Amino acid sequence: MKLISWIWWMVKKDVALVTSLRDGMNLVSYEFVACQDAKKGVLILSEFAGAAQSLGAGAILVNPWNITEVATSIAQALNMPAEEREKRHKHNFAHVTSHTAQEWAETFVSELNDTVVEAKIRTRQVPPLLPINKAINRYLQSNNRLLILGFNATLTEPVDTPGSRGDQIKEMELKVHPGLKEPLKALCRDPKTTIVVLSGSDRNVLDDNFGEYDMWLAAENGMFLRLTKGKWMTTMPEHLNMEWVESVKHVFEYFTERTPRSHFDRRETSLVWNYKYADVEFGRLQARDMLQHLWTGPISNASVDVVQGGRSVEVRAIGVTKGAAVDRILGEIVHSKSMTTPIDYVLCVGHFLAKDEDVYTFFEPELPSDAVGVARTKATDGLKLPVERRSSLKLPASRSGSKSSQTRTPRPSPNHDKKPTNNTCGSSRRPSPEKISWNVLDLKGENYFSCSVGRTRTNARYILQSSDDVVSFLKELAVASSGSSSS
Numbered sequence: 001m002k003l004i005s006w007i008w009w010m011v012k013k014d015v016a017l018v019t020s021l022r023d024g025m026n027l028v029s030y031e032f033v034a035c036q037d038a039k040k041g042v043l044i045l046s047e048f049a050g051a052a053q054s055l056g057a058g059a060i061l062v063n064p065w066n067i068t069e070v071a072t073s074i075a076q077a078l079n080m081p082a083e084e085r086e087k088r089h090k091h092n093f094a095h096v097t098s099h100t101a102q103e104w105a106e107t108f109v110s111e112l113n114d115t116v117v118e119a120k121i122r123t124r125q126v127p128p129l130l131p132i133n134k135a136i137n138r139y140l141q142s143n144n145r146l147l148i149l150g151f152n153a154t155l156t157e158p159v160d161t162p163g164s165r166g167d168q169i170k171e172m173e174l175k176v177h178p179g180l181k182e183p184l185k186a187l188c189r190d191p192k193t194t195i196v197v198l199s200g201s202d203r204n205v206l207d208d209n210f211g212e213y214d215m216w217l218a219a220e221n222g223m224f225l226r227l228t229k230g231k232w233m234t235t236m237p238e239h240l241n242m243e244w245v246e247s248v249k250h251v252f253e254y255f256t257e258r259t260p261r262s263h264f265d266r267r268e269t270s271l272v273w274n275y276k277y278a279d280v281e282f283g284r285l286q287a288r289d290m291l292q293h294l295w296t297g298p299i300s301n302a303s304v305d306v307v308q309g310g311r312s313v314e315v316r317a318i319g320v321t322k323g324a325a326v327d328r329i330l331g332e333i334v335h336s337k338s339m340t341t342p343i344d345y346v347l348c349v350g351h352f353l354a355k356d357e358d359v360y361t362f363f364e365p366e367l368p369s370d371a372v373g374v375a376r377t378k379a380t381d382g383l384k385l386p387v388e389r390r391s392s393l394k395l396p397a398s399r400s401g402s403k404s405s406q407t408r409t410p411r412p413s414p415n416h417d418k419k420p421t422n423n424t425c426g427s428s429r430r431p432s433p434e435k436i437s438w439n440v441l442d443l444k445g446e447n448y449f450s451c452s453v454g455r456t457r458t459n460a461r462y463i464l465q466s467s468d469d470v471v472s473f474l475k476e477l478a479v480a481s482s483g484s485s486s487s
Helices: 003-012 028-035 067-078 082-098 101-123 132-141 168-172 178-189 203-210 245-258 280-296 322-336 358-362 467-486
Strands: 015-018 042-046 060-062 145-149 193-198 216-219 224-227 263-266 270-274 304-308 312-317 345-350 373-375 437-439 448-453 462-464
Touching: 003 028, 015 028, 015 067, 028 042, 028 082, 042 067, 042 082, 060 067, 132 345, 132 467, 145 322, 178 193, 178 467, 193 322, 203 216, 216 322, 224 322, 245 263, 245 270, 245 280, 280 304, 280 312, 322 358, 345 358, 448 467, 462 467
Parallel strands: 015 042, 042 060, 145 193, 145 345, 193 216, 345 448, 448 462
Antiparallel strands: 216 224, 263 270, 270 312, 304 312, 373 437
């Protein structure tokens, strides 16, 4: 059949019936959807067809071996109300027009590049231990310091000992290490030091553990932010699509019921299934089966990222990472503190999963990137938090005194044109400030210390073995800071 005849045939039909018993890459279903933008025809699709994974949401899925079901589906399609036809077609048409050959090729190449990066991480040498004396000396010589600290397995007390089963109840209730109370208070009292606890935990957990300190709390991978003296605000990108949550929740509930000692946590921007306390081999098998269920069902067309931990599976909205949130967090801190001098020392310590290790590279002075700029305002003005990714906007400002200041890759500055939207979480957004760009960072390589806790495959410069080592280091830092302030 000639192409023009084939297209005419596709455009004129009310219903397409595809009853494949087995296929891999049959494009008939996609072609029918592409030709039906005017007529809104109904697609009846075999559940065994390859296209069922991507077009199943808008099509009527049938078992071609069940003649009665096929006949019923034909009658349903022919008598379907126009409103339902349009809804089903709209869903599938959006998928067909967005998942083009060009998009597939770009995704394929991008994943190949990711594989290369991951391979380099696996084969790279283990970073050295954090040079504590050097980190403290550079801290004392700096004028405006930023400390970004993870929470779980960083500031918590270790309760999982080698060879033991672990105390599940105790570990699930995250508590700050008891030896950190005085060091944290001492560091928070230093007017030259700003501390941010950046965690995947929800807001209540951070409130319970750090409410008494004068510091910034960034919950759910930085999507919610507050100074402990203020109220929670959201740093979520506008128009964040969370329609996938309920369907993923059902899958997590299914596997939680069938995996003893597993549990899942529902947060406002993500769902996390944890099988740390389950049988090791059975937990891995269940996790593999869960991923297959997710990719072929609830998240096949959803804009989400799947983050696999050592014993966990997390599904979060795409682009929700600690590194992506740092821009917004940094801008808010600068304006709230009315900073007049750039940050010249950064310490970033955490037990972050691979997806969140972009927080280490964000501040890396030796990576090529342009200066970080935010809008400077009066003390009473606020900051409209940016929604773009790091590479979306170039800023004319440059860093004085820092390495490679003319060759850094672009990072976003706040977007002042978009209007803030309401969020279901009830948190507030701050209004847009005046557009006067200035340099937030003046960070030299010797003043940046990124440190991974308990992870040797990392993008961080240094490592520490456990949270006990973090506590020991922060105690020394607090003593040095107090001594410097008193003198």
